[in-house]
Amino acid sequence: MDWGCAASRKDQTTGERTRKLGRSFGDFSEPVKIATWNINSLRVRLGHVLDWLNANQPDILALQETKLSDAQFPVDTFKCVGYYSAYSGQKAYNGVALLSRQPATDIARDVPGLDDPQRRILVATIADVRVLNVYVPNGAEVGSTKYAYKLDWLTKIADYVREELTKHDKFVMLGDFNVAPTDADVHDPELWFEKILCSTPEREAIKKLIELGLIDIFRQFEQAEKSFSWWDYRAAGFKRNLGLRIDIILASPVLAKVCAACCIDRGPRAQERPSDHAPVIAEFAG
Numbered sequence: 588m589d590w591g592c593a594a595s596r597k598d599q600t601t602g603e604r605t606r607k608l609g610r611s612f613g614d615f616s617e618p619v620k621i622a623t624w625n626i627n628s629l630r631v632r633l634g635h636v637l638d639w640l641n642a643n644q645p646d647i648l649a650l651q652e653t654k655l656s657d658a659q660f661p662v663d664t665f666k667c668v669g670y671y672s673a674y675s676g677q678k679a680y681n682g683v684a685l686l687s688r689q690p691a692t693d694i695a696r697d698v699p700g701l702d703d704p705q706r707r708i709l710v711a712t713i714a715d716v717r718v719l720n721v722y723v724p725n726g727a728e729v730g731s732t733k734y735a736y737k738l739d740w741l742t743k744i745a746d747y748v749r750e751e752l753t754k755h756d757k758f759v760m761l762g763d764f765n766v767a768p769t770d771a772d773v774h775d776p777e778l779w780f781e782k783i784l785c786s787t788p789e790r791e792a793i794k795k796l797i798e799l800g801l802i803d804i805f806r807q808f809e810q811a812e813k814s815f816s817w818w819d820y821r822a823a824g825f826k827r828n829l830g831l832r833i834d835i836i837l838a839s840p841v842l843a844k845v846c847a848a849c850c851i852d853r854g855p856r857a858q859e860r861p862s863d864h865a866p867v868i869a870e871f872a873g
Contacts, residue, residue: 618847619871620645623834624855625722625763625817625864629653629684632862633661635855639866640668643852646688647713648866651722651763653682660684675706683709683720683762691718698747701740708744710751716842717755719748721762729786737765741792749799758839760801763817763864765833768793768803772832774813784831793835801837804869805849816851817864825856834867847872 622645626632629650640648648670653660656678665672665686673691676682683706685691691711698708707722721744726737752758766789770776779785797803805814815830824830838846849869856865 617872619647620868621647621649621716621718621759621761621836621871622866622868623649623651623720623761623763623836624866625651625834625862627652627654627862627864629655629661629682630659631860633664635858635861637664637668639852639855640670640686643866643868645686645868647716647718648686649709649718649720649761650684650686651682651720652862653684654679655682673709673711675709677706681706681722683707683722685709685711685713685718685720687713689714698744700746701743703740712755716757716759717751719751719758719760719762721760721764723763723765725765726783726789729781729783734783738788738792741789742795745792745795745799748796748801752800752839756839756841758801759836759842759869760796760838761836761867763833764793764835766790766793767831767833768835771812772815774815774829774831779831784833796837800840802840802843804836804838804843804846805832805851805867807843807846808849810850814851815865816867818856820863834864836867836869838869842871845871 626636653676655676657674657676660674660676662672670686671690672686673694674684675696691713693712695710709720711718724737724740727733748760765784767773767785768790773779773785813828815832816834818824818830847870852866852868855861
């Protein structure tokens with residue numbers, strides 16, 4: 588599908604786009620931005636994504652809940668603004684994508700041992716960074732069959748990550764984890780106690796990923812209290828800051844060591860017809 592290439596997005600010169608597309612991440616001689624954003628329908632919020640790319644110029648942006656089939660993905664639109672696209676989609680539900688200044692290689696849309704027809708996983712190498720983009724199942728309700736599936740899904744992803752870390756020292760796992768790792772990531776821990784997204788088994792699954800050597804880089808830096816990345820559309824959740832931090836960037840030690848900053852950009856959540864999630868951005872520098 589051709590979504591067009593708005594003139595307002597063409598403020599970069601061809602030379603600037605070419606320079607950035609050809610840049611190597613290998614020595615981190617320039618800052619490298621890697622971000623994640625559950626966009627909750629790329630069809631609805633394509634303009635939001637284009638504006639955000641233009642303003643922030645990330646080197647890699649992982650998207651979740653694109654809700655588009657592969658045939659509908661706006662490859663040409665992103666190419667117009669200097670980004671290659673890799674994607675794994677399904678009509679109306681789920682869907683993940685990677686937008687990057689350099690082309691993605693060694694792409695996988697499934698992982699060994701995990702039989703999931705829903706499009707929730709995208710793995711690729713971009714320059715010399717191995718990127719795992721995930722949209723973790725919600726789990727519906729603690730004790731439900733969907734909850735059991737979520738825990739099994741996370742266990743199998745951990746098995747895959749363990750193997751990938753033996754092959755790639757520059758590794759990042761990012762996306763919508765549908766888990767708030769600690770009480771500090773919840774606006775009201777008592778209200779959410781042992782409920783979906785905050786239950787002990789879900790949090791233990793995230794701890795297992797960290798025990799493999801991954802680092803929650805948002806927590807490497809001093810952050811304001813009640814820093815969240817998701818707010819329910821209902822009950823004025825965003826206005827009242829009734830949120831959770833469930834959009835996460837986990838990095839290998841090599842990357843974590845050169846991470847200079849990590850923050851949540853609340854701006855897009857305040858826009859008209861926003862996603863219920865906000866982008867999370869990490870910047871790496873030599």
